[in-house]
């Protein structure tokens with residue numbers, strides 16, 4: 001059997017593994033670390049397949065003005081603190097270089113068996129195992145840890161007239177810099193943290209309007225460990241009942257930071273309700289009011305990237321995947337599948353813990369412990 005080489009594309013053949021991890025962001029790296037620590041042999045018993053060209057998960061793709069001081073908080077991966085790879089006092093460092101530097105050092109330190117760029121196209125059941133079809137080679141595995149995040153699945157609501165708009169529409173995922181909008185009127189849609197941060201940035205170079213579906217809920221005071229646990233418990237309850245996970249902001253609220261206070265003082269937080277139609281040159285509300293705009297920036301969030309798992313038919317009647325297991329990472333319909341970085345573990349701290357729980361439970365289930 002050909003031996004794949006780390007850091008390169010795998011050779012063309014079906015490679016048999018015990019466990020395949022899909023995705024090498026925070027969740028996939030944590031799972032890989034724990035699989036190795038629990039005795040699984042890298043390259044021989046488990047591999048990690050990652051679509052991104054470099055280490056860093058989705059962080060490598062984020063806009064340059066998102067720095068270590070403007071992210072919420074990036075938790076350390078298990079076994080190696082951020083500070084060992086980077087100067088953590090350099091808070092103005094863009095997250096899209098800082099996190100990839102940290103992840104690259106981490107992958108090297110623990111010699112994790114990561115293959116990239118390898119895109120998993122589809123996973124199906126074959127002879128009691130999983131067949132993992134990629135753009136390079138096929139893998140066969142007894143168990144699966146899926147850690148594909150949300151970045152590849154931007155969500156834009158289906159508003160009538162979207163195709164008619166003659167200006168530019170883009171999603172948070174496509175945002176690079178405010179400068180490209182200079183002189184244009186930008187409608188920023190979305191009441192989450194990204195929407196507010198980008199509104200702040202763009203409003204410094206051009207005219208903006210802010211539209212949100214619901215009035216944003218600003219949270220006064222610190223988001224302490226107890227508040228964090230309560231937020232996670234809410235999402236966990238939903239996925240344990242087979243419901244699709246809520247958006248992060250709907251459970252955490254938006255911290256009323258000094259930056260947001262300054263935006264309020266600049267009169268930027270006068271949000272408009274959601275429009276009902278997009279016209280050729282702007283947006284229109286049900287009462288006929290309209291607004292001309294050259295750009296619509298959709299900061300309307302992401303969905304879990306799970307399309308490649310469709311043949312496993314994990315979704316239930318309530319529209320979500322019923323999750324079970326200690327930290328709700330195990331798919332109830334097929335206990336050989338774990339989803340990490342999904343639902344209650346869709347944060348850097350959650351992904352860390354979920355990786356450990358998934359590695360342990362899956363190995364126990366497959367009698368590999």
Ligand SMILES: Cc1cc2nc3c(=O)[nH]c(=O)nc-3n(C[C@H](O)[C@H](O)[C@H](O)COP(=O)(O)OP(=O)(O)OC[C@H]3O[C@@H](n4cnc5c(N)ncnc54)[C@H](O)[C@@H]3O)c2cc1C
Pocket residue numbers: 022023024025026027028049050051052056057058059062071072073074075118119120121147148149150151152194305308340341342346347348349351
């Ligand atoms: C703008 C923004 C800011 C955020 N800020 C914070 C923050 O400050 N703190 C925090 O805790 N959380 C934050 N989050 C949430 C954060 O992204 C997650 O907590 C965490 O980084 C996600 O890690 P992950 O491993 O689940 O996913 P990702 O980092 O998205 O990694 C998934 C990996 O899987 C790969 N992949 C996807 N599909 C496939 C496929 N089919 N085949 C192979 N590989 C595939 C991708 O290429 C990627 O490398 C933020 C999210 C956004 C969108």
